[in-house]
Amino acid sequence: MTIAYRPACVVVTLLLAGCAAQPNANVPALKSEMGQLNQRLDYLNNQVSALMQQNALNAQSDSGVYIYPAAQTAAEVDSRIGKLQVSLSQVETEANGSRALLHIRTADNQPLTPFFATVDWGQVDPATGKPLTADALSQPIVVPASLLPKSDAAIELRLSGLAPEQVGFVRLHDITKITADSLPPPDAAKPLSQQ
Numbered sequence: 001m002t003i004a005y006r007p008a009c010v011v012v013t014l015l016l017a018g019c020a021a022q023p024n025a026n027v028p029a030l031k032s033e034m035g036q037l038n039q040r041l042d043y044l045n046n047q048v049s050a051l052m053q054q055n056a057l058n059a060q061s062d063s064g065v066y067i068y069p070a071a072q073t074a075a076e077v078d079s080r081i082g083k084l085q086v087s088l089s090q091v092e093t094e095a096n097g098s099r100a101l102l103h104i105r106t107a108d109n110q111p112l113t114p115f116f117a118t119v120d121w122g123q124v125d126p127a128t129g130k131p132l133t134a135d136a137l138s139q140p141i142v143v144p145a146s147l148l149p150k151s152d153a154a155i156e157l158r159l160s161g162l163a164p165e166q167v168g169f170v171r172l173h174d175i176t177k178i179t180a181d182s183l184p185p186p187d188a189a190k191p192l193s194q195q
Contacts, residue, residue: 046070047072049070049129050068050069050070050071050129051073053068053071053124053130054066054067054068054071054073055075057130057131058076058077063173064077064171064173064174065077065086065171066131066169066170067088067169067172068168068169069167069168070168074086074087074103077172077175079175080175081112081113081175081177082106082107082108082110082113083107083108084105084107084175085103085104086102086103086172087102087103088103088170089103091159091167094158094159096160097159097161097162097163098159098160098163098164098166098167099156099157099158099159101155101157102155102156102170103154104154104172105151106152109151110151111149111150111151112149112150112153113177114144114145115143115175115176115177116143116178116182117140117142117173117174117175117176118139118140118141118173118174119138119139119140119141119170119171119189120133120136120137120170120171120173121136121137121159121162121167121170121171122162122168123167123168124168124169132168137159137160139188140185140187140189141155141172141188142178142185142188142189142190143190144190153191154191156189157189158189
C-alpha cells in the first residue's frame with residue numbers, strides 16, 4: 001500500500017517544485033501595491049490620531065481652539081463673537097519656517113464681527129500627541145470692519161521657526177471684538193484681501 005502512494009507523492013512534489021521555480025511576474029507589482037497600501041494606512045492612522053487629539057483638547061478648552069494640521073479637519077469654538085469654525089490649509093515651506101492659511105468662518109453663515117485674536121503654533125510631543133507649549137511662538141491677527149460684511153476670512157500665517165512637517169498644532173485664542181476701547185496691535189496679520 002505504501003508503494004502505491006510513493007509514485008503519486010513523487011509526481012506532486014515534482015509539480016510543486018516546477019511551480020516554485022517559475023518566476024512570477026506579478027510579485028514586484030504586488031510588493032509595490034502593498035507598499036503603497038502601507039503608506040496610505042500610516043497616513044490615515046496619523047490623521048485619525050491627530051483628529052482624536054484635536055477633539056480631546058478642544059473638549060477641554062473654553063478660551064480658544066486647537067487645530068492639528070495632520071487632522072485636516074475644521075474645529076469649532078464658542079467665542080465672544082459667536083460660534084466659529086476654524087481650519088488650516090496650505091502649510092508650505094517658507095524661508096524661515098512655514099506659512100499657512102487660517103480659515104475662520106461663522107458657523108451660522110452670518111457676517112463676521114470685526115475682531116482680533118492671537119495665534120500660537122508649535123510642535124507636539126511625539127509620544128503623547130500633546131502640544132509642546134513651552135517653545136510655542138505666537139502672532140496677533142485681525143479681521144477689521146473694512147473687510148466685512150462677510151461670513152469668512154482667510155489669514156496668511158507666517159509660522160517661523162518650524163518646517164511644515166514640524167508644525168504640530170495651531171491655536172486661535174483671546175478672540176476679542178474690535179471696539180473703540182480695544183484696538184488691535186498695528187503689526188497684526190490681516191486677511192489676504194487686506195494685505
